Amino acid sequence: MRIRTRISILFTLITATILLVFACTVYFSAVENREREFYALLKKEAYTKANLFLNAKVDKKTLEDIYHNNRKILNEVEVAIYDTRFDLLYHDAVDIDFVKETPAMLQDILKNKEIRFYQEKWQVIGITFPYKDKTYIITAAAYDQYGYNKLNSLLSTILLVFILSIFLIYAAGIFFSKKVFQPILEMTQRVKTISATSLDARLTSSGNKDELSELASTFNAMLDRLENSFDAQKHFVSNISHELRTPLAAMIAELEISANKDRSIVEYKTVIDNTLNDAQKLKKLFNSLLDFAKASYDSSEIAFKTLRIDEILIDACQQVLQSSPNYKLDIFVDPAIEDEKLLSINANEYLLQVAFVNLIENACKFSPNQKCLIAIKADENRIQLEFKDDGIGIDPVDLPNIFTPFYRGSNKDYSEGNGIGLSLTRKIVLLHQGEISVRSAKGVGSVFSIDIPHRSLF
Structure with missing residues (x-):
């Protein structure tokens, strides 16, 4: 069931x-008012008949005739008058006597001064009734035909109007829900046209500060991120293809040349050395790409634990010296650090070591003295x-782009590389x-600074 239909039904039910x-x-x-008003009418008729009979001394026969004549066209009130000894003094219609008063009933009236009850549908x-130092008991009864007809008419009207x-209401709910959901339907149709080849498309917003405008803005922001991600991915794949093609092409060329005719042992050894060198470049590129992928994970999926940063740095230095023994590395620890806890952080040891290795190798390979001070x-x-x-x-022109993946600045001829190291280091940090x-001056040197918070260790 569509949300629009559910909302219409819910709105209708409410x-x-x-x-x-x-x-x-x-x-x-209306029922209570009819009952209350008719009891008041009965009471008024009882007092009227009592005054006519006791005070005005109207003849019984006359009063009875009036009752019988009126009863033919109206629901006339039937009145009976008793004295305190429960003797019947007057009755509108003894032959009918609908109420059938009993001594117990009369005693109850005398005791409570007034009682009200239903007998079938008659009230x-x-x-x-006190009169000349005497007390009389009066009963009055009638069927409120007019009142019940009004109630039935009211009930019929209420039911008809309700249905x-x-x-x-349901029709109005369908109409207005359609109006309300029209922008969403337009958004849905627009979203269906968006694909990987049309990520530049955007949802239109009314400009109002409502939920739909906020939804459109949020979705457009997501499309911006997706478009940037796709562009970065295409750029990334293009760069990887270029970086892989160069050493592979060199390896294939070396092997094809050596396979064309017989070579001397020295020549074969040269081909093997060149091919091995290209293979090492590929291996380093693959390792860098693997580390770059790891650093691109969601931080919630990467294991962090409390580590000493100086120990990670020493391991990184040992790794660098193992592959390049001619590099010179000096580590300076601020003597003001007296508490060892100040050197502890929440970190991923492997990734942080990769970042330090990249910075150390960059410092050494771009320095004539191959030295790095940490x-x-x-x-x-x-x-x-x-x-x-x-x-x-670093050339000032290159500084804004040195953390861009696969970017090689003007110093690319000084030393080999694939342009991944610094972008990987930035992701890890x-x-x-x-x-x-980074602070750098052409011909003077560079200083890469890293600030890492303790992340609530204390």
């Missing part, structure tokens, strides 16, 4: 319930690391809720 409560209130109020009232109202500072809020070199520096920045 409104119908309110109307039903209102109708019942009106009807039962009966019993009252005492018609339900249909009208400084560690810390306070109760964060840890700061600096990786300093005395190398060729951001995963640790840290910040990375």
